Amino acid sequence: MNDVLDVALRLAIVFAVFMVVPLVVGQAEHKVMAHMQGRLGPMYAGGFHGWAQLVADGVKFAQKEDVVPAAADRRIFQLAPAVALLPYLLVIVAIPIGPSEGAVGQVVDAGIFFVLAVMGVGVLGSLMAGWASANKYSLLGGLRTAAQLLAYELPMLLAAASVAMAAGTVSLPGILNAFEWWWLPWQIVGALVFFVAGLAELQRPPFDMPVADSEIIFGAYTEYTGLRFALFLLAEYAGIVVLCGLTTVLFLGGWHGPLGADGLGWVWTLLKTGVLAFVVIWLRVTYPRLREDQLQKLAWTTLIPLALAQIALTGIVKVAIN
Template identity: 40%
Template sequence: MMLLVNGVLLGAGLFSWVERRLIGRFHNRIGPNRWGPFGSLQPLADLVKLLFKEDLTPRGADRIVFAIVPVAMLAPVVLTMAVVPFAKDTALANLNVGVLYILAVTSITSIAIFMAGWSSDNRYAMWGASRGVAILISYEVPVVMSLLGVVLVAGSMSLDDVVSAQTVPFLLVQPLAFFVFFAGTSAELNRTPFDLAEAESEIIAGYHIEYSGVKFALIQAAEFGAVLTSSAVMVSLFLSGWSGPASNYLGWAWFLMKIGVLAFIFSWVRATFPRLRIDQLLAFAWKFLLPLSIINLFATALEVYFLRDGSGALDTTDLWIMAGVNFGVAFGCLLIFGTLIKEKVRPAGPVTGSTLSPVEAD
């Protein structure tokens, strides 16, 4: 377990440097380049700086809850990685309810965010926590619905069984589920464009505004580590996990490479899209992602019912048939829903006295 904790912390530090360099390039900047080759020692320099910062606790804060929050933020990241198979038979705990376990463990994050906002005795922190909890509750529903489709196709909730069932990557078999899961996970991670819980221009730093020193370092490690953990879960559920050529020997290499691709996409989205408004963000969950996940679940259930043989298994041909059908369903759904929820913008027109309020007219 200590090896897992150290691996998560090391991966979080490495990813923080890679993402800052990538976003610098996306923004036509250089990024960190002072400490070490290409700035590779910048995470270490930041850690040393935070270790020597004074660890302050607000006067009106609940000290016990305030101190628990950083550990509560980091715990789901480590506990989730415990059931993820990096290679064949390498999961620390091979649970037959691995998918359910991941959903349960990651729900701790919403509790930790609310604890941070409530215990800080700060209005900005409380507003950020309220936003974070609203986002997590809203996006948890479509995320769960999207995973039900994966479980139906695999016939098991064990991550090892899900990986073994992917003779065709579930990214192709379940494109709608992947889209919903990726968008929902981005929201739960407070990543741009869903980062309203930490909107600097509105509520400064959000729920962790009062944290400093080691506590702030742990929260940052949890946020960056959560991106890698979510990428690892998506690799296992949708990208065949450690499977690949010579996977008996190079399974871990394939797994890490796929994690790197997804982490790059997370950084790409962060550097590209603007932040959504709270009404747009919640509407996206309830009016777009949730209907898509329900449609995907019903389509998958019908396909599994008609294609599964007497032994209850789906062969490679069945998976390719499902992939073709589901891509057609996904294209039709995205086209229809994209048209329906498109925000109507009132065309500009001349400003007359009848369009002005009495105050504006004066």
């Protein structure tokens, strides 16, 4: 009975985090983006500086009609948002935020494996949406998503593999237990590759060609309305949280910090994740969208060689230490 309660509690907490943190990131994006452009952003919803803007947006989306195009593949079309969103929920279960047993939803032995594999599934949601919409823009968006997934999954995996090599384990808490501060300069290239590749996989600007509105309307999500569309948007923000959390855990030492090691580890994790989320927003505001071919070129001629070089460096240092 106690076990059931424990599992239920953990799931409830993970679900709450999954529902709240992406909204916080979304609100931060509204505000940070506005101020970076010399604006104020939302100011009315909720009274104080528009804190409830995304709640209001959610209510609005829920009220809208849920349209499925006549020629669409009905079942797949309706299923796609869930496929896009749920993997991130599963990933959050496996991300440790503190050193203790209670600070992770579920310890997964092959953590990196699980996390990266499940994150890849999330992109399938966009593919399904693109194919099932029976719309050329959607199809183009879906294909771009697929091409982007192929190009960026590889450097992401290679960069993550470098950390796994350094730690000698694929378990996320295991990696964090093995973490030393000098891993930071050692793995910095891998961290950059991982972060950039993750951005591309999330289709965040400047890598948002699959939803490039000036070219293909809204890519795979063109035909979506109402709540299903909101779920795709939520998936994007959940993806930011997951990506920033993973980068924190793999490359920035998660709960390790210069002070307050005992009991305050989770603060460090959240702080680092928050800073990374800010960087994600910052990049979005600053850079224009890459062209489709530039995107591919960046992946195959820059990120993959860099990731391979990082693995070589990790191997050499590892052997030298031993």
